[in-house]
Amino acid sequence: MPQRVLITGGGGFIGRNLTRALIERGATVRILDNLHEQVHGRSAGRHRLGSDGEVVIGDIRDASVARRALVGVDKVVHLAAEVGVGQSMYAVERYVSTNDCGTAVLMEALIGNPVERIVVASSMSIYGEGLYRDADGKLIEDMPTRAGRGDGSSGWDPRDGQGRPLVPVPTPESKRPSLASVYALTKYAQERLVLLMAAAYGMQAVALRLFNVYGPGQALSNPYTGVLAIFASRLLNGRSPLIFEDGRQRRDFVHVDDVSRAFTLALEHPAAAGNVYNVGSGRHRSIREVADMLAAAMGRDDIVPEIAGKARAGDIRHCFADVEKIRAELGFTATSDFAHGLAGLARWVASQEAQDRVPKAREELEQRGLVA
Numbered sequence: 001m002p003q004r005v006l007i008t009g010g011g012g013f014i015g016r017n018l019t020r021a022l023i024e025r026g027a028t029v030r031i032l033d034n035l036h037e038q039v040h041g042r043s044a045g046r047h048r049l050g051s052d053g054e055v056v057i058g059d060i061r062d063a064s065v066a067r068r069a070l071v072g073v074d075k076v077v078h079l080a081a082e083v084g085v086g087q088s089m090y091a092v093e094r095y096v097s098t099n100d101c102g103t104a105v106l107m108e109a110l111i112g113n114p115v116e117r118i119v120v121a122s123s124m125s126i127y128g129e130g131l132y133r134d135a136d137g138k139l140i141e142d143m144p145t146r147a148g149r150g151d152g153s154s155g156w157d158p159r160d161g162q163g164r165p166l167v168p169v170p171t172p173e174s175k176r177p178s179l180a181s182v183y184a185l186t187k188y189a190q191e192r193l194v195l196l197m198a199a200a201y202g203m204q205a206v207a208l209r210l211f212n213v214y215g216p217g218q219a220l221s222n223p224y225t226g227v228l229a230i231f232a233s234r235l236l237n238g239r240s241p242l243i244f245e246d247g248r249q250r251r252d253f254v255h256v257d258d259v260s261r262a263f264t265l266a267l268e269h270p271a272a273a274g275n276v277y278n279v280g281s282g283r284h285r286s287i288r289e290v291a292d293m294l295a296a297a298m299g300r301d302d303i304v305p306e307i308a309g310k311a312r313a314g315d316i317r318h319c320f321a322d323v324e325k326i327r328a329e330l331g332f333t334a335t336s337d338f339a340h341g342l343a344g345l346a347r348w349v350a351s352q353e354a355q356d357r358v359p360k361a362r363e364e365l366e367q368r369g370l371v372a
């Protein structure tokens with residue numbers, strides 16, 4: 001019997017890609033999405049989703065919508081969320097409401113209509129700063145974020161008590177969470193709520209802690225989305241990408257096709273139940289490097305990025321995934337080559353129009369003192 005899967009937030013970047021991947025595997029997919037204008041643009045509509053699966057348009061916080069969406073479903077992928085770290089630092093009520101109340105409503109609806117398994121999209125943001133090693137080889141789990149360190153004078157990179165530089169190393173799932181933004185706080189609550197409620201009601205749950213997901217289909221006009229979509233939108237409009245800090249901060253970029261494959265495994269693999277996994281490429285790159293590579297892929301290496309020399313509130317310096325657990329337990333390894341992935345992104349971007357809302361977003365953050 002083919003699986004019947006509900007994807008909350010199924011109209012989004014990851015949701016649409018996953019919908020296609022699941023349908024290809026013979027699943028029946030229902031999408032629940034509010035098609036928010038910030039993400040989907042003013043002309044957001046069903047036409048972009050229609051062929052992908054059955055669509056329920058509504059708000060995850062509406063209990064009757066959530067109950068309706070669950071009818072006849074075997075498994076749930078919970079992606080519905082507000083996703084901007086910077087924006088979460090002022091639109092606090094909106095983020096807590098959608099991400100946490102939304103998850104609460106979904107979990108309550110599941111009490112009356114339990115499913116076999118629920119997979120929730122958690123985030124690398126819950127780690128705060130990634131794991132570091134000091135000059136003596138000791139692992140440092142609790143490096144405060146820059147804002148927490150309050151050491152604006154000592155450079156961008158974290159240092160130990162004697163001022164010696166710390167080396168960032170891959171971050172495993174066992175690292176203690178350290179919540180540096182409202183977004184991170186809501187994602188952690190989402191992850192825990194799903195795991196504990198599922199256990200209490202005899203459902204299987206899996207949390208995937210996604211690193212920096214990129215690829216075709218990311219909302220180009222949403223100035224609070226991932227950095228590659230933001231840079232692509234800037235370059236498409238002939239403008240310089242704006243790089244926070246000095247551009248040497250490092251991240252783990254994972255292609256959306258790999259992420260969809262990880263979700264598929266999380267839905268199906270018997271060993272996944274009750275577990276939390278990092279989903280990353282296992283490689284890390286600096287933001288300056290990815291800005292340059294993207295500009296080259298888009299044929300716009302004439303555009304030089306602007307280095308802000310300022311940090312965005314809630315940002316961490318370095319974090320990249322230790323991907324051993326998901327490899328060992330689910331047999332998952334990200335296979336997309338980054339340069340190839342960027343070329344695909346560039347091709348897709350060339351066919352799009354993107355409204356450049358970055359200046360407005362920057363103004364919003366700066367007015368509130370959230371870039372310093």
Ligand code: UD1
Pocket residue numbers: 083084085123124125126128181184210211212213224225226227228230231242243244245249251287312314315316319
């Ligand atoms: C954050 C979250 C992550 C979430 C992602 C997308 C953390 C630690 N992680 O990742 O869970 O999925 O946002 O919402 O909070 N940057 C620029 N210029 C820009 C935009 C971003 O230089 O115009 C820089 C940021 O300062 C950061 C890096 O690019 O250093 C990556 O930013 P972003 O894509 O927003 O993702 P993260 O902050 O890594």
